[in-house]
Amino acid sequence: xxxxxxSQVGNNNLLRKVNRETNETKTTxxxxxxxxxxxxxxTSINTKPIIMQKHIYILIIIIATSKLCxxxxxxxxxxxxxxxxxYECHKYDxxxxxxxxxxxxxxxxxxxxxxxxxxxxxxxxYPTTSPLIFKxxxxxxxxxxxxxxxxxxxxxxxxxxIWGPSNEFYSFEEALKPNENKPTKQxxxxxxxxxxxxxxxxKFSPIYVNNEEVTRITVEPGEKVTLTATWSSEYxxxxxxxxxxxxxxxxxxxxxxxxxxxxxxxxxxxNITFTFDAPQxxxxxxxxxxxxxxxxxxxxxxxxxxxxxxxxxxIIVK
Numbered sequence: 001x002x003x004x005x006x007s008q009v010g011n012n013n014l015l016r017k018v019n020r021e022t023n024e025t026k027t028t029x030x031x032x033x034x035x036x037x038x039x040x041x042x043t044s045i046n047t048k049p050i051i052m053q054k055h056i057y058i059l060i061i062i063i064a065t066s067k068l069c070x071x072x073x074x075x076x077x078x079x080x081x082x083x084x085x086x087y088e089c090h091k092y093d094x095x096x097x098x099x100x101x102x103x104x105x106x107x108x109x110x111x112x113x114x115x116x117x118x119x120x121x122x123x124x125x126y127p128t129t130s131p132l133i134f135k136x137x138x139x140x141x142x143x144x145x146x147x148x149x150x151x152x153x154x155x156x157x158x159x160x161x162i163w164g165p166s167n168e169f170y171s172f173e174e175a176l177k178p179n180e181n182k183p184t185k186q187x188x189x190x191x192x193x194x195x196x197x198x199x200x201x202x203k204f205s206p207i208y209v210n211n212e213e214v215t216r217i218t219v220e221p222g223e224k225v226t227l228t229a230t231w232s233s234e235y236x237x238x239x240x241x242x243x244x245x246x247x248x249x250x251x252x253x254x255x256x257x258x259x260x261x262x263x264x265x266x267x268x269x270x271n272i273t274f275t276f277d278a279p280q281x282x283x284x285x286x287x288x289x290x291x292x293x294x295x296x297x298x299x300x301x302x303x304x305x306x307x308x309x310x311x312x313x314x315i316i317v318k
Contacts, residue, residue, distance in 0.1 A: 081131050083113060083151050083159050087170035099283040103170055105162070115140075115149070115164075118284035120318050125149055142166065177215070195310055197291035199239040200264045202247055204231045204289065207313055216314040219278045225315070227276070227287075231259070232269035241265040246297050248290040251315065252306030254279050256290075258297030278317055285315040 089101040099118035105125070108114050113134060116122035121141065125134035134149045136142075142165035152160045152169075161171040195202040208228040209217050219225060233247070245264040249272075250256030259272050279285055288310040292299050 081157055085175050086173045088173050089168050089170045091168055102284050120282060195289045195291060198245060198293055199237040201234040201236055204229050204312055214313060218316040218318055221280045221317055223278045225276055225278055228273045230271050233264050234267050235265050243293050244295055246292045246294060248299055250301055250304050251285050251287055252304040253301050256299060256301045261297050282317050287312045287315055
């Protein structure tokens with residue numbers, strides 16, 4: 001049997017005993033009142049303090065065991081909650097979004113959570129007695145009006161999001177990769193990226209940047225970046241067998257690289273290597289794949305979507 005549950009059962013028994021003794025005392029007093037009034041007064045003076053003292057001891061025991069059980073439940077609840085991950089504020093999806101609205105929360109070597117946005121600003125989140133409330137460190141630029149951050153979870157203790165500065169909600173987007181658990185320069189594992197267009201399936205795996213297998217890199221503004229990847233095109237159906245298709249890689253509004261233009265009515269794969277300049281402005285950028293059905297490579301950088309649907313890797317410019 002659970003210790004806390006056993007203590008609660010014992011507490012309930014003690015309370016019933018207190019009530020029973022209290023009722024018995026009242027009955028005895030009533031009896032003495034009718035039969036031996038003089039003796040009753042003497043007896044009640046001697047026994048009442050003893051009964052009250054006994055009941056006080058019982059109540060102290062109940063309160064102590066209850067606090068212990070509450071503490072155990074709180075600690076268990078706290079251990080199940082982990083707010084590490086990548087977050088995004090969707091309030092400005094229609095316009096006005098900037099690098100402050102993309103956030104990563106990690107634990108440092110001291111076990112303290114660190115809030116870091118893509119504008120390269122960070123502050124600490126310290127645990128409190130409430131497992132969902134975190135104290136914001138004073139180096140936060142919004143500290144005057146934002147002193148605590150509140151996490152939101154579902155019935156299974158899974159994180160849904162966290163309230164950030166200006167009372168803006170940041171939705172949990174994805175958990176950290178195994179090597180992202182500390183706020184240091186991270187080395188990532190590779191993944192397969194799939195893009196479906198015109199019943200053709202374009203895959204990239206793995207991706208190397210500057211000879212390192214990654215899904216996220218951190219670079220300086222304007223730094224030369226060399227990307228090497230293996231990609232494959234799979235013909236999924238008989239749709240438009242004579243169509244000419246183009247495949248692209250690029251960053252929205254920055255650059256676009258056409259890696260293929262031709263027929264895609266058969267399955268094939270290729271290796272690519274090319275070098276590009278990182279953006280000049282600091283922030284997080286999405287290197288994405290795209291496709292078109294034209295006669296040649298005509299797509300421009302501003303025609304890229306800039307969304308995670310076609311994500312190849314994140315580029316962090318600091």
